[in-house]
Amino acid sequence: MKDVARLANVSVSTVSRVINSSIPVDEATRLRVEKAIQQVNFKPNLIARSLRMKSTNLIGVVVPELQHETFTSFIKFAEESAEARGYNLVIGSTNTNPETEERFIENLIRRNIDGIIFSRVSDHSRVLKLIDRTKIPIVIIDRSLAREDIPAVVLDxxxxxxxxxxxxxxxxxxxxxxxxxxxxxxxxxxxxxxxxxxxxxxxxxxxxxxxxxxxxxxxxxxxxxxxxxxxxxxxxxxxxxxxxxxxxxxxxxxxxxxxxxxxxxxxxxxxxxxxxxxxxxxxxxxQPFRQMCESAVDLIVKASRKETTDASRIVLGPELVIRETTAPAGAGSRKLVGH
Amino acid sequence: MKDVARLANVSVSTVSRVINSSIPVDEATRLRVEKAIQQVNFKPNLIARSLRMKSTNLIGVVVPELQHETFTSFIKFAEESAEARGYNLVIGSTNTNPETEERFIENLIRRNIDGIIFSRVSDHSRVLKLIDRTKIPIVIIDRSLAREDIPAVVLDxxxxxxxxxxxxxxxxxxxxxxxxxxxxxxxxxxxxxxxxxxxxxxxxxxxxxxxxxxxxxxxxxxxxxxxxxxxxxxxxxxxxxxxxxxxxxxxxxxxxxxxxxxxxxxxxxxxxxxxxxxxxxxxxxxQPFRQMCESAVDLIVKASRKETTDASRIVLGPELVIRETTAPAGAGSRKLVGH
DNA sequence: AATTTCCGTGAAATCGATTGCACAATCGAT
DNA sequence: ATCGATTGTGCAATCGATTTCACGGAAATT
Incomplete structure (x- = not known):
């Protein structure tokens, strides 16, 4: 950023303002800065930004495993929604092992992650306390918890x-x-x-x-x-x-x-x-997985921007997919076996 | 960290040295610091560390999609190996769309990611140039590229x-x-x-x-x-x-x-x-996916620690799994149809 | 002409760690 | 007693951004 500033003959503060358009900058200098940015092909370092802003544009997704298609779907759709909003995904699979869960969450917290999408938390784990303490937005997906104060997106x-x-x-x-x-x-x-x-x-x-x-x-x-x-x-x-x-x-x-x-x-x-x-x-x-994940990501994005604070619970309905394994009763030749 | 330092009556430098055991610290003060760390339940902020160290302990995994089991396997096994080495995974699916690929890689670079595991790069994309320029360790998995100078882990x-x-x-x-x-x-x-x-x-x-x-x-x-x-x-x-x-x-x-x-x-x-x-x-x-991912993660970890710089190519063999769809020729009743 | 308002800009503090350098204390050897 | 080596510690710089605050000058108000 210093290079850009020097090249455009302004201070780094001004460069920052041009990049974030946080505070109006004179049209002429703005153009000069933008040109300088092009010239040195400058891209702001997200780590430095995160450190200062306390926001990483990262969302954690925690699933019990990556074998079942249910969970890979979550990741797929969450990735889609996150990408669309400029977020990246950090993933972890826990095998429902409380220890792994904890270690992973701890890591995310230390990374200053913006929010966590959590599927199938082990209810008894100390994870929830961990999260409570740090006030990181969290959304439970697919399975609701006893605690009603935690946002969740679930199937009906x-x-x-x-x-x-x-x-x-x-x-x-x-x-x-x-x-x-x-x-x-x-x-x-x-x-x-x-x-x-x-x-x-x-x-x-x-x-x-x-x-x-x-x-x-x-x-x-x-x-x-x-x-x-x-x-x-x-x-x-x-x-x-x-x-x-x-x-x-x-x-x-x-x-x-x-x-x-x-x-x-x-x-x-x-x-x-x-x-x-x-x-x-x-x-x-x-199951409306795509919609579930979209909602989950939305909740987190909003929560991390403090636009809402209410613990909402979103319930979505399934969709019937009729194929070949159901037919009118009595279609076959079998006699019902009595007992 | 300041709180810990004050509590233990030392400077932050010493606290840092205790945490990283980089430089010997007097036994007594070390214990005092460790106790203080316990007391305030201090966990170093990874963002600050990353900024200073220029190393994030993050590995990016780029796959074309998250539908095919091949790629979810990659993620599953890469996650396993990464977790074991103290790394976290950032994932992205690109649909082999060069634009998405680029955007994602760009993001990872700006996040100062330690390395990238890349599956099915679109050969013509400008992504490789992007990576060359930033010298981030990269490993191609599952599909080799024309360029021999890029490390790859592939099936025989x-x-x-x-x-x-x-x-x-x-x-x-x-x-x-x-x-x-x-x-x-x-x-x-x-x-x-x-x-x-x-x-x-x-x-x-x-x-x-x-x-x-x-x-x-x-x-x-x-x-x-x-x-x-x-x-x-x-x-x-x-x-x-x-x-x-x-x-x-x-x-x-x-x-x-x-x-x-x-x-x-x-x-x-x-x-x-x-x-x-x-x-x-x-x-x-x-396919030896587990081993492939393990090798890929290993290569990246080593490269990011500059332990090796040679562009190795690892070739692994498949394993035959005999089930029920193969049988001796001529087992059935069908006559071969001539023409 | 003097005063207030507003706009654009820069200097410097800040985020939370790591580390080079300087310095003090301890120790052993002459 | 003096010197050099060794060990442990603290100060301050650093990583690369954002943001507060203050200031100068132009415009607007009286």
Whole structure:
């Protein structure tokens, strides 16, 4: 900057003012400075600026892992939104390990990061205290926390369950099964409640024995299918609370001789890439990940500019994606197995 | 830091020396300082340090997109390695858009980033000049460039092609087809060369008409299968140069009545998650992504510490993953269609 | 003509660390 | 007792920006 100043025959203060247009500068000198900036191809050093301004234009994104498409989607869309607003992303995956979480957050704080988008915080970790102390804007995404004072962007989980039930009921299904995610996580209980309630009021039945608790991974879908089948196979529709488990269940059902969707209809949730790469293509519900991330980034940008301070909670609805794994009840040749 | 200094009754210089153990400090005062640091829970501000040291402990990772699993793997493994060395990751996806690429790199440079891991640079972009000018360590990953003076970590692409051919030859296949990636990218030509050469020396044949140029996406696998089938279906084994295309081709082949692997064996490359979630599970080759990223991070860390200055090129081999889509030739009931 | 207002500019402080240099204290050797 | 070497510490400069404050001169007001 000194070079530019010398070249334009002004002080560094003036150069700074031209760059940031913070305070009006005489037209003539402004042009002179701009020309000098061009000449030496000067780009302000962001570190020095950050030190002075206490703002880095960096957003941290913390996810439990980078394997599941859910989380890579978060990163993808967050990156998109951040880039559009002139922010860069610092990412970290924590394996839900409180220690890693803490170390990472600590680092971000020391880097004076502008905000953090956090997915699947371990509730019991001391991380939240860490954040409270430093007053860094934080947005929880995908999973709400017990604490209502922290901004969050989440799916309407109850609505998702209701939507799954609604679609299947409309196809004439009456006997249901469900493969859930871990039920100690509240969003999964909400999803189940929406599913169950809608089935009830729609005149269908969801026997408690036909609820299998999985872990969101492919394998547990297969285990779920086995469990349900062995319990007594008198259901015609299965909803798995994410696509990985839905695909796992579907493959197992097919392997055990059931036709999809002839004998059994199956639905997932997430609309991951795999869901349309398999045969038959999976009927599922898309989570509005792009919008979620956009909102999250927005919240942080605004908060870091102190434009708002209210802890808002944004709830977004899923979108039904009908493909080939759901069909009218009784389309296949299978007889319901009694017990 | 001033608070700590006052509390411990020393100067800030001494506090700094305790923190960095750069210069010996008297045992007694060191303990006093450490206690003071504990008391005020002091953590050095990394921005100030970066400004002074001209080193940020940040590594940039630039990928063309965050959709394909290949690139999310890069990020995942790079994050792992970086975290282990005390670095954080700044990521950006460019859509291979030279403008976005430039903007992003520019940003990283202005942030005084320690190094950049770059995947699939657009060769014609002005980015490399940009980087040359600032002397930031850079490592190309996954795809080599014409310029030999830039460090790179790449797959042994010729070897991968050879490995695919070898496996299929060992199963007795003699008539081959190949679905390639874009052939203007050198790595794909190398893969094809390895495939072709090994088939030749192994006594098989790869008719030029049975080479279809895809674009690495799912759809082009299906198109490739159609093309090959319509050209004349006298091949018993297909290698697609990545898993997405392999799965696309496999689904189309199945849809057109061929049994996999009975009639036609099929192989991919990458070992993406989808590859074992489909039925039948895909035989493929795993790229050593973890090792690639580890090497890349290592190169950057070393370069940024000026421990080495030589532009090394690291070549790593793939690993064969045999699953269910390859079988001995002639296992199925299909008769080869002559023409 | 004197006073006030306004605008543009520069000098210097600031952000929070690291480090070169100078100096004081300790020690051992002559 | 004197000297040189060694060790530990503090002062002040530095990194590269932003911003407060003060000041000079032009314009506006009386």
């Amino acid at each position: 989980n109850y609505g998702a369950g209701a939507m799954a039930a609604g679609h299947l009921l409309s196809l004439g299904h009456l006997s249901f099964a469900c493969i859930t995610g871990p039920l100690d996580i509240s969003i999964n209980r909400e999803r189940l409640a929406g599913f169950r309630d809608t089935i009830m009021t729609g005149g269908g039945r969801l026997d408690e024995r036909y609820i299998f608790e999985g872990n969101f991974k492919y394998d547990s879908g297969g285990r779920g299918a086995d469990f349900l089948l062995d319990t007594g196979a008198d259901f015609t529709a299965v909803w798995a609370q994410n696509d990985y488990m839905a695909i796992g269940a579907m493959n197992r059902l097919a392997a055990r001789g059931f036709s999809i969707p002839g004998d059994i209809s199956i639905m997932g949730l997430d609309n991951i890439e795999h869901s349309w790469m398999i045969m038959p293509a999976l009927t599922t519900m898309a | 692409n010729y070897g991968a092609g050879a490995m695919a051919a070898g496996h299929l030859l060992s199963l007795g296949h003699l008539s081959f087809a190949c679905i390639t990636g874009p052939l203007d990218i050198s790595i794909n030509r190398e893969r094809l060369a390895g495939f072709r050469d090994t088939i030749m020396t192994g006594g098989g044949r790869l008719d030029e008409r049975y080479i279809f140029e895809g674009n690495f996406k799912y759809d082009s696998g299906g198109r490739g299968a159609d093309f090959l089938l319509d050209t004349g279906a006298d091949f018993t084994a297909v290698w697609a140069q990545n898993d997405y295309m392999a799965i696309g081709a496999m689904n189309r082949l199945a849809a057109r009545g061929f049994s996999i692997p009975g009639d036609i064996s099929i192989m991919g490359l990458d070992n993406i998650e989808h590859s074992w979630m489909i039925m039948p599970a895909l035989t493929t080759m795993a």
